[in-house]
Amino acid sequence: MWEPEPGWQRLSGGMGASTVGVWRDGDRVAKRIEAPLRGDPADLSDPSHFAWWRRAAEIAASGLVDETPGLRAPACLGIDEDQDGITLWQEYVEPVALPGPFLARALGRFAGTPLPEVSWLARNQLADRLARIERRGGWTTLARTTVADVADRLWTRRPVHLATLDALPRVLQHGDPVPANLISRAGEDVVAIDWSTLGVGAVGADLGYLSLTAREDFAVLAEAYADGLPSGVATPTEVVHGARINAVYTAVSRAEWALARVAGGPGALAGKYRHPSVAPYLRSLQRLFAQVEALL
Template identity: 45%
Template sequence: MRWEPGRDWTLLAAGTDITHGGVWRTPDRQVVKRLIPGDDRPSRYAYWRRQAELASSGLLELTSGLRAPRFLKAETDPDGITLWFEAVAPSPVTPEEAAAALGRFGLNQLEPARWFSRQILRDRLADDAVHGGWAACATAEDLPAGVRRSCGLLWTRREEVLAELDRLPQLPVHGDAHPLNLLRRDGNDVIAADWDQFGIGPLGFDLGYLLQSTRAPAENLVAAYQAGSSSAFPAEQVRRGAVLTAAITLVARAAWALAQPDPVDHVLRLTELSPIVEEAVNHPS
């Protein structure tokens, strides 16, 4: 019998057909996430079982800075895995509060398991290369000439950029720290959802995702991150990791969007944050 959500469940997020088949809220204040089979390589960013293994470990219910909602149970069937969590009522988290929480989260000492992601950006760029890279950005008439140039340079120099990120301190990362996944504050911590890409990544990685998905200036986010981490790392390293991560993410999303029916949002965001891409390619550390 094929798995189906409850009839009285409320859909929170439609399935992506990549790592999950949907997220729902039940009438008794639980959140249900459906995982569907996909990439079965444990260290890859899209490993489909990661969130089930992470939730079952209880690892992220004890961390500081960011924490996961309380895990209730997992149910496995021939077509996938269903995860049940305690529902968390969202409440706005400012970009600065989020950045400070990310700074604290990076200081957690976690013993890596086989299912931790390890090279999110390298994996994603390898996938992009298979599909022609970011060529769409080079000919996009909606992008200013300077932006097209910076996108091309970033693609050309991608191995240098990845090597630079590899030289930074490697820390625990949420993997997709944009505002919709940062549900609410809980004291000095933030309760976060969607840990599909959780693992180890370069200093500034999570801050880069936050930078490209908010309107807060980079210097404000770096200052808040430093406050949260008690300046455990040099501010220039934090900024560099964030800028490189944000630049790659911005251009990759725009290149993907240009092949879609309505690429406007991603193209506009890349244009608005083009100074970040320019900084990434023109001001190496």
Template identity: 40%
Template sequence: MRWVPGDGWVLLAPAKGVAHGGVWRTPDGTVVKRLVPGDERPGRYGYWRRQAEVASSGVLEWTKGLRAPRAVKVETDPDGITLWTEGVVPGPVSVDEAAAALGRFGLNRVEPANWFARRILRDRLDDDAAHGGWAGCATADVLPADVRRLCGELWTRRTDVLRELDRLPHQLVHGDIHPPNLLRRDGDDLIAVDFDQFGIGPLGFDLGYLLQSTRAPIAELVAAYQAGSSEAWSAADVRRGAVLTAAITLVARAAWALTQPDPGEHLERLVAQTPIVDEAVRHASYKAE
């Protein structure tokens, strides 16, 4: 029998992407997320079973900085997986609170499982290369000339960027930090959702994703991150990881958006964050020479 939502369930988020089959709230307040089959490679960023693994392991119900809502049950059927988690009432989260929570999250020590994502940016760049790279950004008249030039340089130096990220300390990462995934504060920590790319990544990775969703100065975010982590790492390294991650992601998303009927906000974000892309190119250029 084909899986269908229960009676009285309220749709919170429609299906999107490859493995996301929708999110609902049940009459008793439980949140249900449906996962549909996709990439079966456990280490890849798009591994479709990862959120079920996170819920079943319980690993993110005790971590500091970020925590996942308590898992109620995980049900598998021939068509996919259904996750049941406790409902969480959203509340305000400032960007400084988010950055500080990410700093604390990086301090957690967890033995990596085989289903942890390990090479999110490298996998995404490999996928982009298989589809022609970021050539659209180099010729898009809707982008300023300096932005087009920086996009081309960043693509050319992408291996140097990855090498720089590999040199940084590696730690737990949420993998897809942006405000809608940060539900509310819980003491000094934040309740977060959508750990579909959770795993191990370079220092500053999550901060780089957060950077794309705010106009807050990067120096402010790094300072908050340092406060949350009790300055466990150098501010220069945190900033380098965030800048390199943000730049790769900003340009990659813009390149994808240019292939869509409505590019949406990705081009605007790229233009607004041009200094971040320029800084990333300078990091890669300096190390490559």
């Protein structure tokens, strides 16, 4: 059985359906990815699904995002594979805080990258995530809150908004551009990690995810993304549509997930809105009120 060496320093984050953990060993980083076991969800073995277990290793081996404009990966130092999984080695990059508009513009530049002809890019990420929620019954916890009517309206209209996404220009997307994954800069580019959800999506989708954690307003980030987008890829209006739908449905889903985790404990649900594991997700949703209203 694979185990990290005693002297390795465990890094925060890096947890996912197939990720065992991430460790630093001097000037290099080891990411351990576990192969699916019998009985695991079929999604882990589907190369087009966002949860496909091998994608990070395939990206590193191909060099696909080593020199892409806007976003690029740290240098790959090695890939070790055994019967239980894969250990991916990359150079260690010291994290540096970057302003939201710089990140948004970099995401726009990255979205102009020609779509590569590989079979393992993630597709339909938001639709697949919402399908998982649907199998669990929908946003059932939010149905017990003061935003129940809003959540119900959004849930009912999700086929309409997913169809809107499908009609937008398709671009290359990182898939999880949170600040913790956008760690440093190399000139005008951003050094990004955790490429396991790299895929094809609607223009603006990455911007929508970024807007949930960036300090700047949605409109400021949208302008920066559109400024970085190469001419002819999409219009600013299309960028806003893609970002808005991804941001709103992701924010509501995260609020549902956070509330559901604490809902079973003692006390009224309303008394848990300020719980430290819930409040950040509700604040993120509150900041998007104008975008939510536009989708109702």
